[in-house]
Amino acid sequence: MGMPLYWRVCLINGLVLVAATVALAVLPVTVSARVLVSEAIVLLLGLAGIVVLNSLLLRTSLAPLDRLIRLMEQVDLQRPGQRLPEDGSGTVAKLVKSFNAMLTRLEIERGTSNAKALAAQEAERHRIAQELHDEIGQSLTAVLLGLKRLADRAPEELLDEITLVQETTRAGLDEVREVARRLRPGVLEDLGLHNALAALATEFSARGMHVRRVFSPGLPPVAPETELVIYRVAQEALTNVARHSGADLVELSLRRQGSHLVLGIEDNGRGLRGAEEGTGIRGMRERALLIGGELQVDDRPGRGTAVRLFVAAEGLS
Incomplete structure (x- = not known):
């Protein structure tokens, strides 16, 4: 099992401080009671070296976390297969593996739930199309037949109005059939x-x-x-x-x-x-x-x- 991230950071900082201590003990460098300009420059260069070395070591250790954060911000379950490389060991590697496994589970669960939702949607479309055809369509057909019988017995001055109602009803019936056809593509099943x-x-x-x-x-x-x-x-x-x-x-x-x-x-x-x-x-x-x-x-x-x-x-x- 790899070293936890906390102890890895502590070890990196400890190694940097030990290296700085050894350098001070070995190198012939002294600091006057009143710090000279040359001594200040040496101290500043040493401090900069410690900061840079510490930063590089920490960046190397924490780079997988940066990649993980970027993937978290960009991941889209509608484009499956996005994964991070599972290299190394330790806390960060375990976190990457857990995240990849979580994405896999989410994609499977999302696919299953979407399949059920779309199946329910198609079933509901089928039901609505059937009701439009069987109930509203038949009712409008009955209205058209009634209007035709009425037109046969109506006085001449009412024929134009009855004809207009017939055309409106027929147009409504055509629209109902068109909606039902779009909801349930019968031609797909039949042809x-x-x-x-x-x-x-x-x-x-x-x-x-x-x-x-x-x-x-x-x-x-x-x-x-x-x-x-x-x-x-x-x-x-x-x-x-x-x-x-x-x-x-x-x-x-x-x-x-x-x-x-x-x-x-x-x-x-x-x-x-x-x-x-x-x-x-x-x-x-x-x-x-x-x-x-x-x-x-x-x-x-x-x-x-x-x-x-x-x-x-x-x-x-």
């Missing part, structure tokens, strides 16, 4: 990832920006939870582009790159312009961690933003 991403591109193209699709052929199938994460990341990224970037052209791609499956969303908008990552990007990072993936967000001044999701080979089935 697969490629068709779901294609439908997503078509939906956002209808909002006024051109979404170009680039899907590599022969991509391997992935697990359902990986498909859902890829779809949600694409959905969130395209939503951010539509809301904040001012882009009129977006490329949505899905490619195989070495041992990774890569989802890309690149726009020609104004970029992040130094803004901090918002909840949308952090949410995408959380989802990427659930499948062992990595999210990269590149701000390209004058050329928009590029979002890429890398799913490692072990995430492929």
